[in-house]
Amino acid sequence: MTCLPTPAPGAKKLGLVIDLDTCVGCQGCATSCKEWNASGHSAPLPDYKPYSAGAEGVWFNRVHSYEAGEGAEGRTVHFPRSCLHCETPACVTVCPTGASYKRAEDGIVLINHDTCIGCGLCAWACPYGAREMDEQQGVMKKCTLCVDRIYNETIPEAQRQPACVLACPTKARHFGDLGDPDSAVSRLVAERGGQPLMPELGYKPVNSYLPPRRRPDPAPVEDAPTQMDIRNPVLRWMDRVLSR
Amino acid sequence: MNPAPSIVFFTTASGAGYGLLFWLGLLRPVGLLPAVPAFALLCLAVALVLITAGLASSLLHLGNPQRAWRALSQWRSSWLSREGVAASITYVPALVFGWALWAGQPGLATLAGLLAAAGAAVTVWCTGMIYASLKPIPQWHHPLVAPGYVLLSAYSGMALLAAVSALGGVVGGPASFIVTLGIAGVILKLAYWNMIDGLRPVATAESATSLGFIGKVRPLDPPHTETNYLLREMGFRVARKHASALRKLALALAFGLPILLALLATQLGGGVALAALLLAALSALGGLLVERWLMFAEATHTVTLYYRGG
Ligand code: SF4
Numbered sequence: 370m371t372c373l374p375t376p377a378p379g380a381k382k383l384g385l386v387i388d389l390d391t392c393v394g395c396q397g398c399a400t401s402c403k404e405w406n407a408s409g410h411s412a413p414l415p416d417y418k419p420y421s422a423g424a425e426g427v428w429f430n431r432v433h434s435y436e437a438g439e440g441a442e443g444r445t446v447h448f449p450r451s452c453l454h455c456e457t458p459a460c461v462t463v464c465p466t467g468a469s470y471k472r473a474e475d476g477i478v479l480i481n482h483d484t485c486i487g488c489g490l491c492a493w494a495c496p497y498g499a500r501e502m503d504e505q506q507g508v509m510k511k512c513t514l515c516v517d518r519i520y521n522e523t524i525p526e527a528q529r530q531p532a533c534v535l536a537c538p539t540k541a542r543h544f545g546d547l548g549d550p551d552s553a554v555s556r557l558v559a560e561r562g563g564q565p566l567m568p569e570l571g572y573k574p575v576n577s578y579l580p581p582r583r584r585p586d587p588a589p590v591e592d593a594p595t596q597m598d599i600r601n602p603v604l605r606w607m608d609r610v611l612s613r
Numbered sequence: 614m615n616p617a618p619s620i621v622f623f624t625t626a627s628g629a630g631y632g633l634l635f636w637l638g639l640l641r642p643v644g645l646l647p648a649v650p651a652f653a654l655l656c657l658a659v660a661l662v663l664i665t666a667g668l669a670s671s672l673l674h675l676g677n678p679q680r681a682w683r684a685l686s687q688w689r690s691s692w693l694s695r696e697g698v699a700a701s702i703t704y705v706p707a708l709v710f711g712w713a714l715w716a717g718q719p720g721l722a723t724l725a726g727l728l729a730a731a732g733a734a735v736t737v738w739c740t741g742m743i744y745a746s747l748k749p750i751p752q753w754h755h756p757l758v759a760p761g762y763v764l765l766s767a768y769s770g771m772a773l774l775a776a777v778s779a780l781g782g783v784v785g786g787p788a789s790f791i792v793t794l795g796i797a798g799v800i801l802k803l804a805y806w807n808m809i810d811g812l813r814p815v816a817t818a819e820s821a822t823s824l825g826f827i828g829k830v831r832p833l834d835p836p837h838t839e840t841n842y843l844l845r846e847m848g849f850r851v852a853r854k855h856a857s858a859l860r861k862l863a864l865a866l867a868f869g870l871p872i873l874l875a876l877l878a879t880q881l882g883g884g885v886a887l888a889a890l891l892l893a894a895l896s897a898l899g900g901l902l903v904e905r906w907l908m909f910a911e912a913t914h915t916v917t918l919y920y921r922g923g
């Protein structure tokens with residue numbers, strides 16, 4: 370069913386919180402995502418021409434780098450982009466087959482690869498570019514929030530997290546229930562002022578991006594002059610006398 | 614947006630076919646068309662061939678065409694599904710219409726023809742709404758898009774109807790309809806192009822990245838050095854100067870020439886009129902292919918904000 374489910378009050382809203390202050394753009398999350406998902410729920414995740422010019426393939430997570438602002442205020446920000454598991458996503462409602470769906474129990478947006486006809490309409494409907502066509506299987510693929518890890522009882526509990534979150538060397542990625550105001554991720558969003566992407570489109574993204582922190586005031590603080598700075602011998606003598 | 618040839622052909626061919634079916638079902642009962650069943654059967658055959666060829670071409674666009682039947686299931690939320698349902702249902706009255714004409718049942722023919730006309734109108738409206746409902750593409754999420762699909766379908770259907778009518782010796786009525794609908798088409802396209810040229814962006818690189826509080830946002834390093842599905846499908850770029858030349862070409866071929874030829878046909882009549890109206894129909898369809906190509910090529914998707922900034 371591609372009509373959106375009405376979540377029960379208190380239902381989970383699983384998602385990611387991504388810290389743009391600490392992300393160093395290492396591509397670790399993207400690579401780890403590709404590795405896990407090439408053999409998980411969405412497998413295979415094809416690469417076309419992997420060993421020659423024009424190598425490209427399906428990835429669920431793409432790490433961009435931007436320059437924001439000018440001059441002393443300007444800075445480089447690394448920016449991982451993946452499905453935001455929106456609350457009211459048109460990628461689900463436009464699907465003619467019911468293959469694209471949002472789970473009522475935790476809000477994860479998934480695709481049934483056995484019924485998808487590969488029309489591509491859901492990719493047009495996603496403002497964030499979170500869906501990529503598997504052109505070999507002829508079906509759409511996207512981030513599953515590692516649905517095959519987070520509920521997976523065959524792996525140690527500490528590893529029941531999305532692959533990207535576990536891979537991040539700077540702990541810039543956090544996974545949790547954003548529907549619960551007391552969860553660690555919700556508190557992080559509240560403390561750091563987490564932001565949704567393109568809220569004006571009305572898709573209500575669940576994932577949240579923590580803004581880069583403001584730098585401390587960059588104006589240099591002037592130190593008191595030392596003896597060495599005072600060239601004039603008279604002034605140096607006075608300084609010594611007065612400093613006693 | 615990438616103008617996939619299968620989709621450009623589909624919307625143009627099926628649009629014209631549904632337009633022809635619409636006018637045939639509607640104008641035949643009121644006596645504006647040649648009354649002989651052979652005429653209506655010929656029109657119906659042309660319409661169904663165009664519709665079917667277009668739908669077949671749209672199936673080629675799918676990654677898994679053998680599963681296409683599944684697309685009939687989600688009509689509650691999806692305009693694409695609604696289009697599929699409407700297109701399938703329309704075949705029923707259209708075929709009954711043909712049978713009734715063949716078997717000499719004028720009452721049934723009129724009824725089935727009207728139902729087929731309604732089905733055709735609904736189908737084209739659904740096609741338009743598939744595009745008009747997509748918020749990330751401001752040139753499509755626009756109030757003139759769905760009416761545009763309907764008007765251009767009606768216009769190209771009328772151009773076909775006029776050509777077939779001329780075979781049966783009826784020229785004046787359909788030809789004057791070409792002129793009226795063609796002028797409406799020109800006005801609509803000019804208004805649409807004028808509006809999309811002044812469009813305010815739906816989102817900016819700043820809102821797409823949430824970094825606007827720092828200042829202007831510019832892409833620095835791309836996430837991948839080769840292209841990908843997103844860039845091929847949604848990052849299609851057509852140089853501005855080509856766009857304006859193509860707009861002129863679309864206007865001239867789709868509307869200008871057919872209107873002139875239709876006027877000529879009403880003055881001259883006979884064999885010349887037939888030749889002129891056949892040429893008018895071909896020109897209209899060719900021009901609409903260009904128009905539909907532009908409809909895609911000029912449309913921009915918010916995902917390009919991530920790759921190219923805003
Ligand atoms: S980010 Fe895109 S694919 Fe993911 S839920 Fe939102 S609209 Fe759908």
Ligand code: SF4
Pocket residue numbers: 463464465466467468469480484485486487488489490491492508509
């Ligand atoms: S590509 Fe698949 S999931 Fe996406 S809208 Fe089409 S059928 Fe649905």
